[in-house]
Structures are given as structure tokens and as C-alpha cells.
Amino acid sequence: MAKKSKYYVVWNGKKTGVFDNWKDCEESVKGFEGAKYKSFDSLEQAQKAFNDNPDKFISKNKKTKPVLQTILTANLPIYESISTDAACSGNPGVMEYRGVYVKTGKTLFHYKHPKGTNNIGEFLGIVHGLSYLKRHGYTQPLYTDSVNAIKWVEQKKCKTKMQPDETNKDLFDYIARAEAWLRENTYTTEIIKWDTDSWGEIPADFGRK
Numbered sequence: 001m002a003k004k005s006k007y008y009v010v011w012n013g014k015k016t017g018v019f020d021n022w023k024d025c026e027e028s029v030k031g032f033e034g035a036k037y038k039s040f041d042s043l044e045q046a047q048k049a050f051n052d053n054p055d056k057f058i059s060k061n062k063k064t065k066p067v068l069q070t071i072l073t074a075n076l077p078i079y080e081s082i083s084t085d086a087a088c089s090g091n092p093g094v095m096e097y098r099g100v101y102v103k104t105g106k107t108l109f110h111y112k113h114p115k116g117t118n119n120i121g122e123f124l125g126i127v128h129g130l131s132y133l134k135r136h137g138y139t140q141p142l143y144t145d146s147v148n149a150i151k152w153v154e155q156k157k158c159k160t161k162m163q164p165d166e167t168n169k170d171l172f173d174y175i176a177r178a179e180a181w182l183r184e185n186t187y188t189t190e191i192i193k194w195d196t197d198s199w200g201e202i203p204a205d206f207g208r209k
Contacts, residue, residue, distance in 0.1 A: 005020070005041075006022070006039045006040070006041065007019070007020055007039065007040045007041075007042065007043050007045070007046035008020075008021075008022060008024075008025035008037060008038070008039050008040075008046070009037060009038055009039075009040060009046050009049050009050045009054075009057075010025055010028045010029060010035070010036070010037045011036040011037065011050065011054040012032070012034055012035055012036040012037075012054070013028040013029040013032045013035045013036070013037060014027070014028045014029070014031075014032055014188065015027075015028040016028070016050075017050065018043070018046045018047055018050050020043075022039075025037060025039075031188055031189070031190045032188055033185075033186040033187050033188065034186050036054045036058060038054070038057050038058055076199075077102065077143065077192075077194070077195075077199055078102070078140070078141055078192075079102050079103040080102075080103060080140050081101075081102045081103075081140045081141045081142065081143055081192075082099050082100060082101055082102060082108060082129055082132070082133065082140060082142055082143070083099070083100050083102050083142070083143040083144070083194065083202045083203045083204040084097060084098070084099045084100075084122070084125035084126055084128070084129045084142065084143070084144050084204050085097065085098065085100075085122070085125065085144070085145060085202050085204035085205050085206065086118050086119075086120075086121025086122045086124075086125055086146075087118065087121070087206035088116060088117055088118040088121060091117055091118070092115050092116055092117050092162055092168075093115070093116075093117075094112070094113070094114055094115075094116075095112070095113050095115070095116030095117060095118065095120060095121045096110065096111060096112035096113070096121060096206070097110070097111055097121040097122065097124055097125035097128070097204075098110040098111070098125070098204050098206075099125060099128060099129045099132060099204060100203045100204040102143065102203050105203055108132060109128055109129075109132060111124065111125075111128065113168070113170075113171045113174075114167070115167050115168045115171065116162070116168065116171055117160060117162050119146070119148055119149065119152075119160060120158060120160050120162070120171070120175065122144065122146035122148065122149035123146075123149045123152045123153060123158045123160075123175075123178070124158075124174065124175065124178055125144070125149070125204075126142065126144055126146075126149055126150070126153050126191065127153060127178040127181060127182060128178075129142045129189075130142065130153075130181075130182075130185075130187050130189050130191075131181055131185075133187070133189050134185065134187050134189070139188070139189075140189075141189065141190040141191070141192050142189050142190070142191050142192070143191075143192050143193075143194045143202060143203075144191065144192075144193065144194060144202070145193070145194040145196055145202045145205075147193060150191060150193065153182065153191070156179055156182040156183055157179060158175045158178065158179060160175075
């Protein structure tokens with residue numbers, strides 16, 4: 001029995017339109033923030049849907065595939081990229097993060113706070129990196145070694161258990177601005193999990209292990 005054909009509508013992606021194969025659809029939505037797409041059984045249905053409101057066809061309870069991708073690979077890293085990492089002395093304690101250009105090791109940005117956690121630093125580092133790349137119009141991917149921070153960025157929420165107080169009020173203000181940036185901005189940056197086992201420590205590492 002022949003396999004039934006599918007047609008894929010992309011309302012919001014790198015390329016929009018009706019595709020007759022999953023590969024082209026995937027290339028259009030992979031790594032695209034807020035991508036909207038759906039498969040249909042016939043070309044007629046797909047064309048009609050493309051000219052309509054996507055919210056009619058996409059369930060609000062079912063999220064589209066997130067832009068953030070955890071990619072584990074034994075291949076060499078992409079050197080035309082940036083990496084972010086955080087370090088913390090204590091938990092909570094003195095926290096800092098930085099972004100580094102992978103090819104040269106040059107520090108692109110750095111932030112430090114007297115009372116934070118490593119997870120907060122990892123989260124803020126990624127958001128700072130996304131903002132930096134978008135502001136400069138760069139298309140390079142971003143590496144991080146924190147799976148937890150990738151999830152937080154994907155959810156647009158810093159889910160720290162640390163409570164705000166007078167000593168870290170400014171840090172929580174910063175977190176709120178980072179969360180707002182994620183909600184209010186789109187980006188095409190590919191966020192990749194750094195493969196420490198294959199490549200060694202991430203270039204942005206502070207070397208405190």
C-alpha cells in the first residue's frame with residue numbers, strides 16, 4: 001500500500017508556504033523562534049490553511065517545536081560561534097558569566113554579581129548572548145554546557161529557587177529584563193549543547209574546576 005502524501009504549511013519560519021515534504025518544512029522551522037507549522041492530508045487543505053489564520057489549526061495546548069535544540073555530536077564544534085558559561089563561589093555566592101568568541105577566545109561580554117547561583121548565571125549568559133548576536137546582526141550559533149539553562153530559556157523563565165532580598169534585588173531586576181527580552185523578541189540563533197566529553201571545557205569556562 002502506497003504511503004499517504006502529506007503537505008506541510010509553514011506560516012512562520014525561515015521560509016513560509018506549502019511544502020510537499022517534511023525535509024523542506026523542517027529546514028524552514030528548525031531553529032526559528034515562534035515557528036508555526038502543521039501537516040495536512042491534501043494540497044487543497046494546505047493551500048486553504050496557508051491563507052488563513054494559523055491559530056485556527058494549531059492547538060493552543062500543543063506548543064510548536066522550540067527553537068532551542070540540545071545537539072550532542074562528536075564532530076568538531078563550529079568555531080565561528082560564541083560560547084557562554086557561568087561560575088559561582090558558593091550557592092548562593094559570587095556569580096559571574098561571560099560570552100567568548102570560540103574561534104579566538106576573545107571575551108565579548110562579562111557580568112558579575114555578589115549574590116547569585118550558577119544556574120542563574122548560565123541562564124543570563126545565554127540570553128545576553130542571544131541579545132548580543134541579534135543586536136550585531138550575527139548569525140553564528142551559541143554554545144552552552146548547561147542543559148538546565150537551555151530549558152529555562154526555552155520556557156522563557158528563570159526557574160531559580162533562590163529568593164530575592166535586599167542584597168540581590170538588582171539581580172532579580174536583571175532576570176526580569178532577561179525574561180521580558182525572551183518574550184518580546186524573536187531570533188534564529190541555534191543554541192547548541194557543548195559536548196564537553198569530546199571537545200573539552202567550553203571556551204567560556206572560568207577554569208575553576
